[in-house]
Amino acid sequence: MQTDDDRQILDALANLPGYTDVPADSLRIRRLGGLTNRVYCVEQPSQESVVVRLAGEGTADYIDRNVELHNAHQAAAAGVSPDVLYANVQEGLMITRLVPGIETMTPALFAARAESVERAGRALKQLHASGVSFRFRFELFAMIEEYLGILQHKTIDLPDGYHDIVNRAEPLKAALAVRPVALTPCHCDPLCENFLDDGQRMWIVDWEYSGMNDPWWDLGDLSVEGSFSDEQDMQLLRAYCSGDPAEHEYNRMVIYKAMCDLLWTLWGLIQHADGNPAEDFWAYAAGRFDRCRSLMNTTGFERACQHL
Numbered sequence: 001m002q003t004d005d006d007r008q009i010l011d012a013l014a015n016l017p018g019y020t021d022v023p024a025d026s027l028r029i030r031r032l033g034g035l036t037n038r039v040y041c042v043e044q045p046s047q048e049s050v051v052v053r054l055a056g057e058g059t060a061d062y063i064d065r066n067v068e069l070h071n072a073h074q075a076a077a078a079g080v081s082p083d084v085l086y087a088n089v090q091e092g093l094m095i096t097r098l099v100p101g102i103e104t105m106t107p108a109l110f111a112a113r114a115e116s117v118e119r120a121g122r123a124l125k126q127l128h129a130s131g132v133s134f135r136f137r138f139e140l141f142a143m144i145e146e147y148l149g150i151l152q153h154k155t156i157d158l159p160d161g162y163h164d165i166v167n168r169a170e171p172l173k174a175a176l177a178v179r180p181v182a183l184t185p186c187h188c189d190p191l192c193e194n195f196l197d198d199g200q201r202m203w204i205v206d207w208e209y210s211g212m213n214d215p216w217w218d219l220g221d222l223s224v225e226g227s228f229s230d231e232q233d234m235q236l237l238r239a240y241c242s243g244d245p246a247e248h249e250y251n252r253m254v255i256y257k258a259m260c261d262l263l264w265t266l267w268g269l270i271q272h273a274d275g276n277p278a279e280d281f282w283a284y285a286a287g288r289f290d291r292c293r294s295l296m297n298t299t300g301f302e303r304a305c306q307h308l
Contacts, residue, residue, distance in 0.1 A: 005038055009052050012093050015086045018047045032104075033193065035278045036271065041098060048097065050085060051205075055092025058274040061150060063208050065089035067135045071210040072096075074185065078130035080123050080204050099203050102196040110192060110226045117232050119202040120195055120222060121239030127204065128184040128215040136211035138188045140259055141173055147266035154273035159265065159289045168296065169262060172255060172305065176214070179248055179308050186213035190222040216249065220256030224291075251304035258301060261292035 002010075002024065009029060013019040028043040036056040043049045055065075066089050075081035082097040103109060110116050144166060151158070187194065189209040196203040219240060223233050237245040237253065245253075268285030271278075295301050 005040070005054055008054055008091075008093065009040060009042060012052060012086060012088065012095060013042065013050075016047075016050070016095065019044070022047075036276060037092075049100075051082070051096050051098050053092075053094045053096075056276065058270075058276075059092060059208075062147070062270070063092070064136065065092050068208050068210070069094070071134045071136070071185070072207040074132040074134060075127065075187075075204065075207055075210070078127050078132045078185070080127045080130075081207070082203065082205065096205070099196055099198065102198045102203065105192045105195040105197055105202075105226075107192055107225070107227045109197070110228070110232070113197060113199075116197050116202070117226075117228070117235040118239035119197060119200075121219075121236045123195070123202040123204055124187070124190075124215070124218050124222070125240045128186065128218070130185060132185050134185040134210055134212050137183070138186060138209065138211035138213040138217070140217075140263060141170070144263055144266065147263070147270060150270055151266065151273065154270070156269055156273040158269065159286055161293070162265070162289060165262060165289070165293055165296065169259065172259070175305055175308055176252070176255065179252075181214055181216070181252075183212040184215045186210060186215055186218050188213055188217065188221070190218050191225050192222075214252075214256070216252040217256045217260065220253040221260040223253065224257050224260055248308050251307050254295075254301060254304040255308070258292050258295045261288045261295075265289040265292065 006029060010024055013022065022044060026044055030041050032039040032041050032051065036059055038054045038056065040052045041049060042052055069084065069087045069089055072081065072084050072094070076083045082099050084094060084096050086095040087093065103113070105116065187204055187207070187210050189206065194204055194206045196205060219236060223236065226232070228236065237250060241249065265285045265288040268281045268288060272281035272285060
């Protein structure tokens with residue numbers, strides 16, 4: 001029995017050469033996952049396998065699908081992401097090639113798979129140094145204000161003390177600007193699950209939040225998402241820097257480890273307010289906020305802020 005998602009997938013596949021008029025019963029459609037979206041692998045005996053992404057409800061409030069499509073094409077041109085085969089920006093639907101023989105990464109796999117952290121560091125460096133141009137400027141403090149604005153129109157409370165932490169973070173804007181870095185094309189949402197490892201190289205997918213950004217955001221955010229140890233942080237940085245990082249580079253990553261949790265706390269609250277059933281997003285947001293506040297209260301964070 002076909003579901004609504006199956007029908008959307010079949011309609012989209014009709015736009016691909018070789019998939020036109022393919023009998024539905026010859027396709028194997030299986031769910032891959034997704035927090036806000038629904039992601040499916042589609043296999044057919046005579047054609048290459050593809051990945052179909054269906055947009056989640058409410059994502060149009062904060063995702064510009066035209067920007068995402070442009071950046072996804074650019075990331076593929078940079079050699080770090082699979083090719084986009086078809087997209088419908090009005091529906092938020094996208095079809096990409098399926099990379100064969102990959103493992104979708106998790107924190108546990110980053111800890112267990114030999115040199116996977118280093119492969120992720122090299123993939124991020126390849127993206128950042130590619131010279132491609134992304135649309136959208138990912139600006140941390142502007143996005144915090146934007147997400148707060150979205151939440152004003154939803155029935156939900158912020159975690160106790162959130163505005164106090166935002167106020168404490170405000171001076172970091174000036175501190176980061178003291179040693180400015182060139183903006184580069186960045187993923188900006190490096191969940192472990194957005195990294196696909198074939199054992200030789202790491203691929204990166206899902207460009208919804210991508211834009212031109214400080215490259216150290218991607219490193220700090222991946223460290224947080226992967227629950228990296230101090231040793232893994234250094235593995236990531238050494239692979240990215242092709243050697244030991246400078247003190248100010250390490251410190252910049254530490255600052256963004258806290259700031260990404262500050263921003264994604266609000267994102268989680270939006271998901272909770274929208275009734276997204278993929279996860280307990282209230283617990284997600286509360287956990288993010290507690291981790292951000294804990295890191296900002298350490299002497300290591302204070303030292304990082306003083307030695308940028």
